[in-house]
Each structure stands twice: as C-alpha cells, then as structure tokens.
Amino acid sequence: MDFRILTTTTSSLSKVSADALLIVVAGDPKQQGLDDPLDRALADAIAAGDLAFKAGRTLYLHRPVGVKAARVVFAVAGDAGPKAFKAAVAAGLGLIKPLGVKHLAVAATGAIEATHAEAAAAAASDATYSYRHTKPSASPAPALQKITLLVDKAEAKAAQTGLSRGAAIAVGVALARECANRPGNHCTPSYLAAEARKLAKLPRIKVDVLDRKACEKLGMGSFLAVAQGSDEPPKFIVLRYDGAARSDAPVVLVGKGITFDTGGISIKPAAEMDEMKYDMGGAASVLGSFRALAELQPRVNVVGLIPSCENMPSGRAIKPGDVVTSMSGQTIEVLNTDAEGRLILCDALTYAERFKPAAVIDIATLTGACVIALGHHRSGLFSADDALADALLEAGSAGLDPAWRMPLDDEYEEALRSNFADMGNVGGRAGGAITAAMFLKKFTAKYRWAHLDIAGTAWKSGAAKGATGRPVPLLTHFVLSRAR
Numbered sequence: 001m002d003f004r005i006l007t008t009t010t011s012s013l014s015k016v017s018a019d020a021l022l023i024v025v026a027g028d029p030k031q032q033g034l035d036d037p038l039d040r041a042l043a044d045a046i047a048a049g050d051l052a053f054k055a056g057r058t059l060y061l062h063r064p065v066g067v068k069a070a071r072v073v074f075a076v077a078g079d080a081g082p083k084a085f086k087a088a089v090a091a092g093l094g095l096i097k098p099l100g101v102k103h104l105a106v107a108a109t110g111a112i113e114a115t116h117a118e119a120a121a122a123a124a125s126d127a128t129y130s131y132r133h134t135k136p137s138a139s140p141a142p143a144l145q146k147i148t149l150l151v152d153k154a155e156a157k158a159a160q161t162g163l164s165r166g167a168a169i170a171v172g173v174a175l176a177r178e179c180a181n182r183p184g185n186h187c188t189p190s191y192l193a194a195e196a197r198k199l200a201k202l203p204r205i206k207v208d209v210l211d212r213k214a215c216e217k218l219g220m221g222s223f224l225a226v227a228q229g230s231d232e233p234p235k236f237i238v239l240r241y242d243g244a245a246r247s248d249a250p251v252v253l254v255g256k257g258i259t260f261d262t263g264g265i266s267i268k269p270a271a272e273m274d275e276m277k278y279d280m281g282g283a284a285s286v287l288g289s290f291r292a293l294a295e296l297q298p299r300v301n302v303v304g305l306i307p308s309c310e311n312m313p314s315g316r317a318i319k320p321g322d323v324v325t326s327m328s329g330q331t332i333e334v335l336n337t338d339a340e341g342r343l344i345l346c347d348a349l350t351y352a353e354r355f356k357p358a359a360v361i362d363i364a365t366l367t368g369a370c371v372i373a374l375g376h377h378r379s380g381l382f383s384a385d386d387a388l389a390d391a392l393l394e395a396g397s398a399g400l401d402p403a404w405r406m407p408l409d410d411e412y413e414e415a416l417r418s419n420f421a422d423m424g425n426v427g428g429r430a431g432g433a434i435t436a437a438m439f440l441k442k443f444t445a446k447y448r449w450a451h452l453d454i455a456g457t458a459w460k461s462g463a464a465k466g467a468t469g470r471p472v473p474l475l476t477h478f479v480l481s482r483a484r
C-alpha cells in the first residue's frame with residue numbers, strides 16, 4: 001500500500017480528486033466546517049435520519065453533486081482521539097473495500113496528529129490483508145492501492161512522521177500475521193529460520209541459526225527436552241539489528257516459537273487444538289518488529305532470540321515427572337508437558353545474558369489463564385521493574401496495542417516448589433498466568449526484564465479467525481522510545 005500526505009483544508013474537500021473520499025466526523029454534527037456541497041449533504045443525511053451521529057456509523061454517497069470525488073463516505077468517530085479515528089477509518093474501509101476504489105483520500109473534520117496518521121495506516125493495512133497462502137481462492141486482494149491523508153498545512157510534518165511509522169509497523173504486523181496464520185505443516189521451526197534469514201537481507205540486520213547440536217553444546221537441556229518429542233529439527237534463531245554504536249547495550253526481544261503445541265504427553269483436548277499453530281505468535285512478533293525496524297532504521301541496538309520447536313507426544317517425548325537441566329544449571333521437574341513455553345523460554349533468557357542487555361522482553365502465547373484474566377484486548381505485562389513496565393504500557397497505548405500490568409509477588413512462587421528439582425514447571429490453576437511469569441523470573445536475575453503474555457491478543461477466534469500481528473506495534477514503539 002502506498003501512503004501519502006496532501007495538504008488541503010477542510011473547507012476545500014469537495015475539490016479533492018480521488019476514487020473515493022472518506023471523511024471522519026466527530027463532535028458536534030452541526031459544526032463540521034466542511035465546504036458547501038459536503039456540508040449540505042451531511043446536514044441533509046442527518047436530518048433525514050440516514051446518518052446517526054454515533055461511533056462506527058457510516059454513510060455512502062455516490063457521485064454527490066458538486067463534489068469531485070466519485071464516492072464519498074462519512075464515518076462517525078466516538079471522539080477526536082486516534083483510537084476512535086482508527087475505528088472510524090476501519091468502518092469506512094469496510095464499505096469501500098468491495099468497491100473498485102484504487103485511490104482513497106482520507107480526511108477528518110477534527111485535528112490530525114501523528115498518532116491519527118499512524119492509526120490510519122494501521123486500519124488500512126488491517127483491512128486489506130487477506131490470508132491466501134494455502135487458500136489462493138480466497139477473496140481477491142482489494143483494488144485499493146493508494147491512500148492519501150488530507151491534512152492542514154500545520155499538521156503536515158507530524159502527519160508524515162506518523163504515517164511513515166504506521167506504514168512500517170503495518171509491514172511488520174502483516175509479516176507476523178502471515179507467519180502465525182500458516183499451518184503447522186508449513187510454518188515449522190525451519191520455516192521461521194528461513195523467514196529470519198530473509199530479514200538478514202535488509203539493512204543493519206544479521207541472523208544466526210543454531211541447530212540442535214549447537215544448542216546441546218550450550219547446555220539448553222530444557223529447550224531440547226521439549227524439542228525431543230518431534231521429528232522436526234529445532235532451531236534457535238538469533239537476530240541482530242545494529243542501529244547504534246557497538247558499546248550501546250541492546251534491547252533483547254525473546255519470542256516463544258512453538259510452531260505447534262499438542263500439549264505433548266499431557267495432550268490437549270481435540271476441540272480448537274488447530275489454533276495451537278499460533279503458539280509461535282511471540283516469535284512472529286519478534287520477526288515483525290525487526291521488519292518494522294528495517295523500514296525505520298532507528299539508532300538503537302536490538303537482539304531477537306527465538307527458540308523454536310514443536311511440542312509433540314511420541315516415544316521420545318518428555319514425560320510428566322521427568323527432570324531436565326536448564327542452561328542456567330537449575331533443574332526443572334516437568335509436571336505437565338503442556339507447560340512447554342516456559343521450558344523453551346528459560347534457556348533463551350539465560351542465553352540473553354551474553355548480550356549484557358539494557359532490557360530483556362519476552363513475548364509468549366504462554367497461558368490460557370491470561371486469556372481468562374484479561375480477555376482479548378490487553379496483553380498481560382509482568383515486570384518487577386516499574387520504569388520498564390511503565391515504558392511498555394506507554395508504548396502499548398501509543399501503538400493502540402495496549403497491555404495491562406499484572407503482579408509478581410514472591411508469594412506466587414511457592415506454587416512452583418518441587419521435591420525432585422529446583423522447581424516444578426506448573427503451579428496449579430490459580431493465578432496460572434502469574435505462576436508462569438514467576439517461573440520465567442527465576443532465569444532473569446542478571447538484567448532488567450519484562451514478560452508479555454499474548455495468548456489472548458495474538459489471535460482472534462470466531463468468524464474473523466486468524467492472527468492479529470500483535471504486539472508488533474507495542475514492541476516497535478518501545479524500541480523507538482529507546483533510540484537516540
């Protein structure tokens with residue numbers, strides 16, 4: 001998608017040439033400040049009861065008299081903020097998408113700041129993505145190719161910044177969605193490694209892939225214990241984005257890369273097990289964030305770590321009660337083979353120490369308990385570091401990809417006690433997302449750390465079933481906030 005900025009005024013929108021004009025309206029319906037043909041059309045529609053001034057409502061006009069654009073869509077936003085703006089643009093795009101519109105101009109009767117421009121790019125690419133890899137017959141890609149955001153002269157510079165950022169994040173989100181949507185027999189650990197290697201063709205990105213043997217040498221006994229039940233070779237992917245001086249401590253992003261989670265010997269029920277192909281959503285968000293960084297080229301160092309394997313039952317699979325030795329030297333009693341995410345992440349968290357990181361963020365579809373706690377709108381954020389937690393919450397709000405902070409009190413750790421190892425890998429049903437985070441915390445003593453549980457936010461069930469690409473916007477904003 002091609003995103004542009006054009007300076008105009010709200011009072012000359014009827015002269016804009018484009019295949020369609022989408023006007024986001026908010027606030028007082030009587031004071032929208034549009035030029036006459038549009039102002040009258042809006043007032044008439046409201047008076048006739050054709051457009052209720054309620055968030056998400058839209059109205060389509062074909063060839064309205066006195067307006068240059070052949071199609072006009074009004075979309076009502078709940079307020080003047082970027083979140084409401086994004087929802088209104090998405091609603092308008094829902095009307096426009098099936099039409100033959102190639103060039104869409106988007107305007108708002110309220111102010112357009114950088115965050116609005118970013119939101120417009122996000123809404124546009126969300127609306128135009130469609131999964132086709134294993135379904136080429138899926139609805140053909142919409143005709144829409146170009147979006148011009150119409151802004152006042154004074155708004156142009158900020159809008160351009162926001163639009164570029166939004167376009168870069170959108171490319172990253174699309175990559176993350178595509179990876180997580182691909183089924184487990186296509187998206188294997190080797191596939192993720194190949195996607196990472198593709199990223200290494202972009203400026204400032206390097207990739208290294210460690211195979212089983214290299215992981216054995218490093219002592220990644222916990223990661224390899226999960227991998228041993230599968231015939232798919234495990235991969236430990238190391239990405240680097242070198243945007244600043246070598247002496248600059250990097251941010252390390254660790255993504256859970258379980259390309260399919262059957263549960264292992266503690267096998268999952270059949271219903272909805274297909275969705276466990278997205279158990280590499282954390283890994284996908286790391287790849288997507290690197291894709292966005294390649295576009296934006298910020299002055300910051302970032303390392304990406306992706307432990308990737310399948311969690312399968314087999315004659316070689318780990319069994320409940322098995323004790324494994326992690327790279328940290330701590331032993332773990334595997335009480336439930338379905339709590340495999342923490343088993344692969346702990347070794348990646350130990351591996352992260354070698355980068356002397358400024359901060360380590362792990363991202364994982366870690367627990368069903370997090371979905372119960374927070375639902376599908378906010379990712380669970382866990383950190384003992386207030387400043388880091390605040391920065392991540394802020395990045396989430398800025399990227400319209402919100403998180404919610406969860407507790408990490410020492411008392412939760414008691415549930416992980418084991419008579420046969422330094423810890424068990426599960427702590428019972430109560431507070432399951434928190435005990436999972438407490439497990440990870442035991443491997444993070446050497447640096448500032450935060451954990452994002454994205455089990456509820458990386459995927460949508462139901463009719464619109466599929467990957468969301470979250471939390472690429474949050475992660476990209478966080479990394480940008482640390483650039484010089």
Ligand code: BES
Pocket residue numbers: 261263279336338339340341365366367368369371426427432455456
């Ligand atoms: N990948 C799952 C968590 C998950 C569940 C993600 C639902 C997305 C949707 C994880 O590996 C898992 O199975 N967790 C168990 C942990 C339990 C055994 C302590 C869970 O949540 O049931």
Ligand code: MN
Pocket residue numbers: 261263311337338339340341
């Ligand atoms: Mn599992």
Ligand code: ZN
Pocket residue numbers: 258261279338340341365366
């Ligand atoms: Zn899992």
